[in-house]
Amino acid sequence: xxxxxxxxxxxxxxxxxxxxxxxxxxxxxxxxxxxxxxxxxxxxxxxxxxxxxxxxxxxxxxxxxxxxxxxxxxxxxxxxxxxxxxxxxxxxxxxxxxxxxxxxxxxxxxxxxxxxxxxxxxxxxxxxxxxxxxxxxxxxxxxxxxxxxxxxxxxxxxxxxxxxxxxxxxxxxxxxxxxxxxxxxxxxxxxxxxxxxxxxxxxxxxxxxxxxxxxxxxxxxxxxxxxxxxxxxxxxxxxxxxxxxxxxxxxxxxxxxxxxxxxxxxxxxxxxxxxxxxxxxxxxxxxxxxxxxxxxxxxxxxxxxxxxxxxxxxxxxxxxxxxxxxxxxxxxxxxxxxxxx
Amino acid sequence: xxxxxxxxxxxxxxxxxxxxxxxxxxxxxxxxxxxxxxxxxxxxxxxxxxxxxxxxxxxxxxxxxxxxxxxxxxxxxxxxxxxxxxxxxxxxxxxxxxxxxxxxxxxxxxxxxxxxxxxxxxxxxxxxxxxxxxxxxxxxxxxxxxxxxxxxxxxxxxxxxxxxxxxxxxxxxxxxxxxxxxxxxxxxxxxxxxxxxxxxxxxxxxxxxxxxxxxxxxxxxxxxxxxxxxxxxxxxxxxxxxxxxxxxxxxxxxxxxxxxxxxxxxxxxxxxxxxxxxxxxxxxxxxxxxxxxxxxxxxxxxxxxxxxxxxxxxxxxxxxxxxxxxxx
Numbered sequence: 001x002x003x004x005x006x007x008x009x010x011x012x013x014x015x016x017x018x019x020x021x022x023x024x025x026x027x028x029x030x031x032x033x034x035x036x037x038x039x040x041x042x043x044x045x046x047x048x049x050x051x052x053x054x055x056x057x058x059x060x061x062x063x064x065x066x067x068x069x070x071x072x073x074x075x076x077x078x079x080x081x082x083x084x085x086x087x088x089x090x091x092x093x094x095x096x097x098x099x100x101x102x103x104x105x106x107x108x109x110x111x112x113x114x115x116x117x118x119x120x121x122x123x124x125x126x127x128x129x130x131x132x133x134x135x136x137x138x139x140x141x142x143x144x145x146x147x148x149x150x151x152x153x154x155x156x157x158x159x160x161x162x163x164x165x166x167x168x169x170x171x172x173x174x175x176x177x178x179x180x181x182x183x184x185x186x187x188x189x190x191x192x193x194x195x196x197x198x199x200x201x202x203x204x205x206x207x208x209x210x211x212x213x214x215x216x217x218x219x220x221x222x223x224x225x226x227x228x229x230x231x232x233x234x235x236x237x238x239x240x241x242x243x244x245x246x247x248x249x250x251x252x253x254x255x256x257x258x259x260x261x262x263x264x265x266x267x268x269x270x271x272x273x274x275x276x277x278x279x280x281x282x283x284x285x286x287x288x289x290x291x292x293x294x295x296x297x298x299x300x301x302x303x304x305x306x307x308x309x310x311x312x313x314x315x316x317x318x319x320x321x322x323x324x325x326x327x328x329x330x331x332x333x334x335x336x337x338x339x340x341x
Numbered sequence: 342x343x344x345x346x347x348x349x350x351x352x353x354x355x356x357x358x359x360x361x362x363x364x365x366x367x368x369x370x371x372x373x374x375x376x377x378x379x380x381x382x383x384x385x386x387x388x389x390x391x392x393x394x395x396x397x398x399x400x401x402x403x404x405x406x407x408x409x410x411x412x413x414x415x416x417x418x419x420x421x422x423x424x425x426x427x428x429x430x431x432x433x434x435x436x437x438x439x440x441x442x443x444x445x446x447x448x449x450x451x452x453x454x455x456x457x458x459x460x461x462x463x464x465x466x467x468x469x470x471x472x473x474x475x476x477x478x479x480x481x482x483x484x485x486x487x488x489x490x491x492x493x494x495x496x497x498x499x500x501x502x503x504x505x506x507x508x509x510x511x512x513x514x515x516x517x518x519x520x521x522x523x524x525x526x527x528x529x530x531x532x533x534x535x536x537x538x539x540x541x542x543x544x545x546x547x548x549x550x551x552x553x554x555x556x557x558x559x560x561x562x563x564x565x566x567x568x569x570x571x572x573x574x575x576x577x578x579x580x581x582x583x584x585x586x587x588x589x590x591x592x593x594x595x596x597x598x599x600x601x602x603x604x605x606x607x608x609x610x611x612x613x614x615x616x617x618x619x620x621x622x623x624x625x626x627x628x629x630x631x632x633x634x635x636x637x638x639x640x641x642x643x644x645x646x647x648x649x650x651x652x653x654x655x656x657x658x659x660x661x662x663x664x665x666x667x668x669x
Binding site for chain 1: 404558
């Protein structure tokens with residue numbers, strides 16, 4: 001499918017059609033913190049951001065998700081699942097976050113299908129949006145893609161200032177074009193050349209060289225290394241790195257009783273950095289201290305996810321690098337792993 | 342400041358070599374020029390990597406609690422504001438003062454990371470810093486920049502109460518002038534909120550707390566939140582989950598419950614270090630919440646910022662016949 005051009009002033013029209021007809025989930029700025037929310041109009045949407053504070057994974061895996069309501073009736077227990085998801089356009093996902101969603105597809109739509117994830121995933125069209133610039137924490141390049149990559153998205157918008165070059169990459173993407181042909185014009189050779197220049201320009205902006213060669217293999221022998229204890233001393237045990245991560249997906253299931261007759265069963269994000277993570281009923285915790293928890297996180301990002309699914313568990317978005325209160329920096333860990341024994 | 346950094350390294354090495362401290366908690370170079378990371382030196386060689394510069398923002402005192410069941414002495418680098426955290430832990434009987442070696446660092450203020458990076462350039466490597474009283478001069482591999490304190494300091498430093506520890510075991514470097522600006526009112530943002538109607542206040546905090554992720558960074562970094570186990574994450578069996586203080590559900594109501602309970606828990610004990618606001622990933626202005634409590638305590642009981650002196654009893658942990666009785 002050939003690339004098209006969408007003028008900047010047409011973007012609002014395009015988004016409003018989704019906001020009014022179906023559902024639009026798009027970046028919203030809340031006092032400087034950017035998160036993806038369901039919006040009612042394009043007026044609420046911002047494109048004026050670099051890396052959103054929160055990745056859009058919460059659209060597919062909400063921090064709190066109702067699995068069903070339960071009630072004790074005359075015929076026994078009744079379970080009422082929530083209504084099915086709406087047809088949705090997820091607009092403005094950065095390439096790293098789209099890759100995060102792809103990584104999570106293996107978890108929630110692989111060998112064990114998760115109905116909640118899959119329902120939303122099937123009904124959502126992902127419109128990727130190229131990055132404005134490279135941030136100091138960014139290292140997507142180490143994973144073989146970059147700030148304009150559309151891989152995993154249904155359509156990909158590359159920002160050229162006054163217009164976007166739009167590529168339609170899947171059948172869902174083509175359906176978008178077919179429904180809104182009036183808004184798109186053909187992309188000329190100049191547009192495509194400008195997009196290539198933009199890509200090349202962004203590729204020159206990276207601050208960090210992160211070389212992953214040999215890291216995964218080395219991690220195998222590092223489980224008992226004293227390195228983890230040294231690293232974990234810094235950790236304050238908060239959930240920032242995991243909650244902002246596009247691929248972290250641990251959850252806990254809790255019941256919220258509402259009176260004697262029933263209640264709700266909720267799936268809530270959990271974090272391997274929390275002291276009660278994997279705490280057994282007996283009181284035993286296989287990860288009793290910071291050392292074990294920090295090690296688990298880096299093993300998962302740099303090894304376990306790949307071992308299970310053949311795709312890295314880190315996408316190089318750099319959120320944890322930027323936001324960790326103790327400046328625990330995964331790119332430093334990657335470098336350290338090669339050095340330590 | 343480079344000389345003070347040398348002194349810090351030398352003193353840390355001496356403490357570790359002599360066995361006067363088993364560990365020195367201070368700062369090391371961070372991911373970029375305007376950032377430091379906590380460092381935990383256990384050998385003289387590691388002491389050589391410690392730094393002192395206007396980016397040593399993290400309050401390190403709470404890390405002591407990770408070693409509370411050991412019997413070794415631990416040295417910790419302490420700025421003026423951080424000393425209140427030392428007193429907090431000692432007064433709350435969480436860590437014995439005699440196990441702490443306070444390395445006091447007279448502080449000319451800490452620089453705002455974002456503003457500094459914009460001035461310095463994100464690729465710069467820091468080579469040296471000079472505190473010229475009214476400004477910091479930063480020397481990097483990209484050249485030299487002068488950052489006037491009035492414009493570049495963290496807001497909390499402009500209302501600094503005391504910029505050097507009063508009871509350090511070792512003071513490193515000479516005294517420097519307090520960066521506080523005359524006329525800067527720490528409670529100005531609180532007054533603005535107090536002037537709102539209840540509905541406006543409610544709308545304001547609804548907007549803030551609705552984006553809380555309950556990552557608990559504010560609690561975990563807080564020296565006044567020093568319970569061994571937190572009531573917010575007590576493991577309770579499923580059939581008792583409704584009886585817990587708070588659900589894992591991140592609804593607005595649960596988020597309010599978390600923040601307001603925490604606010605009441607640290608009332609009269611919050612040392613106003615501002616760490617909660619610094620670490621919040623979604624920019625909730627938590628210091629407005631905690632300064633409201635500080636302001637109330639100051640107005641009702643005429644007490645200074647908690648933790649300023651070693652001997653005080655937290656105001657809500659003590660009783661005086663002179664206490665106001667507005668609602669009794």
